[in-house]
Amino acid sequence: MTLYHFEIMEKFDVKKQEADDFKLLQEFNEETFKLKHLGRRDGEANPIDASGLTEDNRVINIEIKSRGFSINKHPTLMLETHKGYSLQDEYIKQGNIPLYVNFLNDGNVVVFNLLKSSGYMERVETHSRLYGNKEFQYKLFLPIKNGWIYKKDENGKYKLMQKGWY
Secondary structure, three states: OOOOOEEOOEEEEEHHHHHHHHHHHHHHHHHHOOOOOEEEEEOOOOOOOOOEEEOOOOOOEEEEEEOOOOOOOOOEEEEHHHHHHHHHEEEEHHOOOOOEEEEEEOOEEEEOOOOOOOOEEEEEEEEEEEOOOOEEEEEEEEEEOEEEEEEEOOOOOOOEEEEEOO
């Protein structure tokens, strides 16, 4: 088992980050998914960030994450297990399709359909410089090579670069 160490940045404005992430998703959706009625699912008790409807009225639930690194920095992207479980649980109970959408700082977007993606779980250590505490959690690591990869071109349009598992 590998032990990862993550430091949580001080005074991180979660509400602003979630609003910024949703704006990225809206722009991406207009060119790619074309989901109808795309909306945020707010609330601390709700780990699912957004939902929308496909052309055939299937519900898509989405976890959104923006990352401060490029596609070549890490071979995997990390998903908090409780968020993955919530997305999977809604699929089991209601048939809602679970997607995990990652916006990287180099213009790449990596999308995982959690029904089709495989990954592995690792124990990680998180440390808050702000609060001075440390804890251990399990995170799901998804290989980037298994995701659908889109790249924003010079005209600001998203282009599919690699088909993933779904």
